[in-house]
Amino acid sequence: MSKADTSAEAALSSVAVHVNQYNEPDEEHSKLLEPQSLTPTVTPSGQIRKVKSFTDTHKIRDVSAASGAASARCLRPYEQVTPYPEGSESGTNQYGAPSVRSLASIGMGCTDGRKMVIRRVPTSPTELFHLVRPPTPPDEDTASHESDCDEEEEDDETVHLKPRRPFWANKIQFVLACVGYSVGLGNVWRFPYLCYKSGGGAFLIPYFIILLVCGVPMLFMELAVGQYTAHGPIGALSQICPLFKGAGLASVVISFLMSTYYAVIIAWAIYYFFTSFKSEVPWASCSNRWNTAQCWVPFHNHTKPNGSQTPTEQFFEKKVLNISDGIEFPGGMRWELAACLVCAWVLVYFALWKSIKSSAKVRYITTTLPFLLIIVFLGRSLTLDGADKGLRFFFKPDWELLKQSRPWVNAASQIFNSIGIAFGSMIMFASYNRFDNNFLHDTVAVSLVNAVTSLIVGIFTFATIGNIAFEQNTSVKDVIADSPGLLFVVYPQAIAKMPASQLWAVLFFFMFLCLGLNSQFAIVEVVVTSIQDGFPDMIRKRLVYHELLVLCVCMVSLIFGIPHIIRSGIYVFQLMDYYAASLSITYLAFFEVVAIAWFYGVGRLSRNIKQMTGRCPSLYFRFCWLVASPALLLALWVASLVDYTPPSYRQYPYPAWAQVLGWTIASLSLLCIPVYAVVVIVRSPGNSWREKFRNSIRPTFICDCGINGCDICCSDSEPPDDKTTIN
Known part of the structure; x- marks a missing residue:
């Protein structure tokens, strides 16, 4: 027998042993898998690259069974190529690649979580010999792949079965994305508005209780699910528990609805931003053409007359909105706002058109710069006369209000809006993480920044409201009616009294524009990512480029935002915010935590987290997932239904048909869960309904x-x- 035949026979027996039974390498042997040196090599394309040299590379790269487990550090467990189903065309599959008929052909090569490689079964003596004695390690394309694994150079026998999913270039980009969302409109616009509406200090107590019981644990859970599955909310929940795929769909529906009216807030900020460049800010006096006889300029120790409005209130309602008498009087289009709305969507499009590669770079500015400006405005507001009056209202709770459900429901809504829980944003962000990212640190950082920023913005806002109450000689709770435009009335009024008010106004509304864009980036990315995950074939055939998909999403959202910029748009805005974002969110969050913690299982999720981070979650997280969070969310949802009160704008009550319209909007997300659950059960395999149900709650892969x-x-x-x- 020749030397080559002897070597080939030895190689074949070695392969058989590894394929039939693979044992986990011990710690000492695993150290041999670390790169030892950089070796220059020439790729088939003629490029000279330095690749990592491995001591024991052949045992994890060229043996199929070994490649799946020993490379687990960079290979998501479910990203293993399985044999094609029976009935496929002989010799081919749906991708046009050769069919895999032997386990020895599975997993040849390595993956970085975005691309899968299949090679044919080696048969010749030379190929079998190279399994045991590889001539050179595989090439690593560091220019186009940001991965912890080395990747083999492509050849004619390589077929890519799965499109690559991009990773964050570094951990800072991921943290900035999460922090940018939490410090966006949810904190700067929504938190002061709901806090003022819920009685100030009476809002803070349920806010921090819900943050600890639901906010932090559910954020950790969503980051774990997104990072482990590498999918958006729909794909992630459908893989964890197909029965609750509707919960992922509902989160995308809510994100889409929010994107339509969040863009309107950005349009208001753009309008104020450009108006601030005038020689005198137009909301400082009552001498403008839109002012009425009820306009009143505040003076120190002069009580505000009944029925009067400040210049800032009239500028917002009479000039910016040109508000009508009710939702039943739509009026004409506000063309200035229409132009600002188009401008807002143009900014969003060009920030997202290259997926996270473009949005991550934009966030370096839109996330960091507003923090500096918030600190500056905080220092300025604390020096205003009467600031202590507003701070007492902010920190001193009214214990009677805590007996009502409204502060608790509003606090839960604010927690979920600011952190992005149940909206799909955090699942989507985490899906672009590397598999071994330690997201516990990210959870703590995002939660801490969110809480601190909420307090800073609250102090800034209520110090300013206290100054206005001091000037008008009135109580803090009577300064202004609670409305979505609170931010655009309180802050401009304080800015108008500052020296160089134009400069302060430009800085403030630029800061607000950046924060609004951060929130808008996240909720639009949820929609785009979910469409890509749910309809990959359609996107590949009809929308070849990612830019076209983003353009379509932005255009559709722009069209749905038009009703918010007519004269009755503020009433539509209030209706959407009340039913789409506040009423539905606790219901959605409850079913999300039930799907993951109860049906998928806390034990299984904990082991998945250990696989990624090396540590199991603490008892605090597991108890909250299993008991505390579902119980509190269910109680809040029931309380919101029992104490339901129709929405209103100032003293205007919505007609019955508008409330029906609001419930219709809410049902778009509420019905996703039960309707899709029925569809999944009906489509699940099984001879009985019980068997169908069991198959519908089984994780797919x-x-x-x-x-x-x-x-x-x-x-x-x-x-x-x-x-x-x-x-």
């Missing part, structure tokens, strides 16, 4: 411990009794 070589995730834990099939 989430890797569980002890399955297909994934026992690396919980070496210290016993595999669960119920094995999950990887489809």
